[in-house]
Amino acid sequence: MGDPEKKKAALRIPRQKMPHLGLHLRKTTFQEVPLGYSAKQARLEAQRCLQCKRTVCIQGCPVLIDIPAFLQLIVDGDIIGASRKIKEANALPAICGRVCPQEDQCEKTCVLAKKGEPLAIGRLERYVADYEREHNAVEVPPLPPPTGKRIAVIGSGPAGLIAASELALKGHDVTIFEALHKPGGVLVYGIPEFRLPKKIVEAEINYIQSLGVKIKTGYIIGMLYSVDELFAQGFQAVFIGIGAGLPRFLNIPGENLCGIFSANEFLTRANLMFAYDFPRADTPIVVGKKVVVLGAGNTAMDAARIAIRLGADDVCIVYRRTRAEAPARIEEIQRAEEEGLKFHFLMAPTRFIGNDDGWLRTMECIRMELGEPDDSGRRRPVPIPGSEFIMEVDTIVNAIGSGSNTILFRTASDIERSKWGTIVADEETGLTSKKGVYAGGDIVTGAATVILAMGAGKAAAVAIDEYLATL
Amino acid sequence: MAKILEKTILAPKIVRMIIDTPEIARKRQAGQFVIVRISELGERIPLSIADADPERGTLTLVIQEVGKTSACLNEMEPGEEILDVVGPLGIPTHIENFGRVVGIGGGVGIAPLHPIIQALKRAGNHVTTILGGRSKEFVIMEDEMRKVSDELLICTDDGSYGKKGFVTVVLQELLDAKTPIDFCIAIGPPIMMRNVCKITKPYGVATYVSLNTIMVDGTGMCGSCRVTVDGKTRFVCVDGPEFNGHQVDFDEMFKRMETFKPLEDEAYRRHQEQMKKKPVRKVAMEGD
Numbered sequence: 001m002g003d004p005e006k007k008k009a010a011l012r013i014p015r016q017k018m019p020h021l022g023l024h025l026r027k028t029t030f031q032e033v034p035l036g037y038s039a040k041q042a043r044l045e046a047q048r049c050l051q052c053k054r055t056v057c058i059q060g061c062p063v064l065i066d067i068p069a070f071l072q073l074i075v076d077g078d079i080i081g082a083s084r085k086i087k088e089a090n091a092l093p094a095i096c097g098r099v100c101p102q103e104d105q106c107e108k109t110c111v112l113a114k115k116g117e118p119l120a121i122g123r124l125e126r127y128v129a130d131y132e133r134e135h136n137a138v139e140v141p142p143l144p145p146p147t148g149k150r151i152a153v154i155g156s157g158p159a160g161l162i163a164a165s166e167l168a169l170k171g172h173d174v175t176i177f178e179a180l181h182k183p184g185g186v187l188v189y190g191i192p193e194f195r196l197p198k199k200i201v202e203a204e205i206n207y208i209q210s211l212g213v214k215i216k217t218g219y220i221i222g223m224l225y226s227v228d229e230l231f232a233q234g235f236q237a238v239f240i241g242i243g244a245g246l247p248r249f250l251n252i253p254g255e256n257l258c259g260i261f262s263a264n265e266f267l268t269r270a271n272l273m274f275a276y277d278f279p280r281a282d283t284p285i286v287v288g289k290k291v292v293v294l295g296a297g298n299t300a301m302d303a304a305r306i307a308i309r310l311g312a313d314d315v316c317i318v319y320r321r322t323r324a325e326a327p328a329r330i331e332e333i334q335r336a337e338e339e340g341l342k343f344h345f346l347m348a349p350t351r352f353i354g355n356d357d358g359w360l361r362t363m364e365c366i367r368m369e370l371g372e373p374d375d376s377g378r379r380r381p382v383p384i385p386g387s388e389f390i391m392e393v394d395t396i397v398n399a400i401g402s403g404s405n406t407i408l409f410r411t412a413s414d415i416e417r418s419k420w421g422t423i424v425a426d427e428e429t430g431l432t433s434k435k436g437v438y439a440g441g442d443i444v445t446g447a448a449t450v451i452l453a454m455g456a457g458k459a460a461a462v463a464i465d466e467y468l469a470t471l
Numbered sequence: 472m473a474k475i476l477e478k479t480i481l482a483p484k485i486v487r488m489i490i491d492t493p494e495i496a497r498k499r500q501a502g503q504f505v506i507v508r509i510s511e512l513g514e515r516i517p518l519s520i521a522d523a524d525p526e527r528g529t530l531t532l533v534i535q536e537v538g539k540t541s542a543c544l545n546e547m548e549p550g551e552e553i554l555d556v557v558g559p560l561g562i563p564t565h566i567e568n569f570g571r572v573v574g575i576g577g578g579v580g581i582a583p584l585h586p587i588i589q590a591l592k593r594a595g596n597h598v599t600t601i602l603g604g605r606s607k608e609f610v611i612m613e614d615e616m617r618k619v620s621d622e623l624l625i626c627t628d629d630g631s632y633g634k635k636g637f638v639t640v641v642l643q644e645l646l647d648a649k650t651p652i653d654f655c656i657a658i659g660p661p662i663m664m665r666n667v668c669k670i671t672k673p674y675g676v677a678t679y680v681s682l683n684t685i686m687v688d689g690t691g692m693c694g695s696c697r698v699t700v701d702g703k704t705r706f707v708c709v710d711g712p713e714f715n716g717h718q719v720d721f722d723e724m725f726k727r728m729e730t731f732k733p734l735e736d737e738a739y740r741r742h743q744e745q746m747k748k749k750p751v752r753k754v755a756m757e758g759d
Contacts, residue, residue: 019597097581106492116534181554181555217555218555220690223498223559224495224498249694258726258729261692261694263695265687266689268692268693269687274512278738279736281512282513283687284734284735357729406691
């Protein structure tokens with residue numbers, strides 16, 4: 001932006017606020033909470049972009065979207081063009097616009113953040129993607145002639161979807177194998193409807209299928225076919241993006257009482273299986289009056305907000321560190337607090353106590369204090385001796401984290417894994433210890449974010465494309 | 472999608488279906504199961520595999536109506552498609568020549584016992600099979616089980632067929648007669664499996680049971696199916712479904728299986744009411 005007058009004008013526009021669904025509807029329905037920008041807001045917000053020469057925002061984006069270019073297209077009024085500009089780098093813009101932690105990525109590096117509030121890049125990404133979809137303007141980009149090379153992608157979560165779309169755009173023949181009955185991985189079983197409507201996930205997956213990607217649901221690789229069998233079937237490379245799909249438990253007494261759920265179970269029932277719509281949907285879910293969610297990450301916030309919507313009287317987070325260490329996005333914590341979520345910091349359960357029927361009734365907790373920093377750089381919580389007390393609770397959702405599912409490796413022991421069970425893969429390319437096998441996302445990094453998984457999927461696609469050229 | 476090819480009613484509310492699932496049929500081994508979903512808003516339920524024909528590409532499922540989903544499934548007819556069939560799931564039965572084996576099947580548990588007994592017999596074991604049912608009509612698959620057993624003993628709760636009493640009575644008689652038993656596998660109602668384990672424990676007879684707990688994904692992702700075995704939490708879907716019965720905390724398992732009982736009963740009751748209102752469905756109409 002060369003014109004200093006224009007620049008001044010841009011700096012006078014405030015960051016546009018996101019309109020939200022009314023609180024009553026939020027607490028009683030699963031409708032999406034942020035409603036999206038209006039056309040006027042989107043244009044105003046895009047006009048705030050200074051079109052810096054040094055594109056630090058792009059460097060903050062794991063999939064390297066040309067952010068200034070798509071913002072300029074919004075200013076020019078070419079919303080569909082803006083969406084297509086994003087899609088050159090990211091096939092899932094409506095999803096990323098909703099669930100990326102932009103405050104830690106593109107918006108963190110935005111120059112405007114130095115003096116005021118950063119540009120709302122995520123909200124604009126969402127706006128243009130929604131606009132394109134709602135105007136039925138989604139088109140298949142021109143595809144190169146088929147290369148005849150076949151790639152199997154295991155897992156249809158963010159990493160697998162992006163690896164597949166990138167490889168399809170290079171003309172390869174890609175098949176995704178998904179264990180569940182619906183594609184999307186954590187986007188469909190994990191993230192709730194009120195944060196990421198399933199019809200949007202479906203639409204973006206349809207787009208990836210329109211690029212020629214085949215998706216086979218209900219295929220459990222490791223059980224039905226091994227990785228070696230996939231090669232025997234004619235696939236020339238394999239990408240593994242199976243996520244972090246193993247619930248972690250605390251291993252304390254009483255953990256198998258009724259009323260104690262892993263976050264995976266609670267979220268899968270509510271999101272993938274539509275249990276909030278029981279009995280219209282067949283899968284049941286139960287929440288008691290007093291619900292405690294263990295952990296303070298995004299998954300914990302999602303579980304807590306589901307419990308609120310399912311009618312629990314009292315929902316609270318029990319977290320062994322403090323608010324400052326909570327891994328959830330600040331925005332998610334705010335949304336949850338507005339809806340009535342309470343927090344108990346510096347506290348951890350030591351055992352669960354049930355009634356004669358095996359149902360959870362109370363839990364014993366111990367208070368913590370913060371000690372020296374641990375490996376993660378956060379101060380380590382240390383129990384205060386003798387500070388145990390009893391808390392009433394009838395539902396626990398355990399959201400302390402998840403590990404790696406081992407089912408794939410039963411028939412693929414030659415893929416090297418770390419002591420945490422994650423796949424050992426090259427940081428740049430995703431190449432594993434097995435020839436032609438690449439991996440990315442949570443199965444390599446441990447539980448992280450949608451966009452980091454997508455970045456890994458994209459990088460692996462480049463490496464796979466290069467590898468296939470050598471065959 | 473898996474097409475239903477054949478359907479037979481084995482007993483009141485127990486149906487056998489042969490379904491077209493070539494990939495799973497080629498791959499499955501004794502002791503494994505599948506997860507089935509029949510409609511877009513449907514739940515995922517685990518079902519044992521009673522048999523498979525890899526050449527024909529079919530699985531045999533034996534389904535007992537115990538709730539809404541199993542009721543809807545049993546109302547389906549040949550030619551209709553089951554929306555999702557996923558598998559094979561679970562660790563296959565460990566098969567070896569133990570010597571003398573006793574297989575115990577109670578009610579619909581006879582179905583998953585079939586492929587296991589078949590494999591044990593093929594491995595050279597001498598197989599004694601005990602089948603139990605509430606009454607004569609609930610003793611299913613007798614002919615198939617006879618084919619794969621050296622000895623077949625039958626009992627019914629009401630004495631309408633075979634010996635009167637539970638399978639544990641017959642098992643106790645074998646133990647009293649000092650019949651050598653090197654390995655025992657029991658599949659049936661949870662209470663039956665627990666009672667079998669109680670009986671064999673003092674005799675030191677290795678006894679395995681196949682558990683059928685609540686599941687959602689069946690791939691180790693949710694932990695809904697967790698049980699305590701030998702003091703440790705295990706997942707039935709990926710660590711089982713078979714476990715050393717002497718180490719299973721059955722009391723905990725019974726309680727966990729009741730987690731959603733009031734809701735499941737409610738869904739089943741609503742379904743039954745709806746079915747009453749519906750005109751009786753015609754099967755394979757001519758000229759269709």
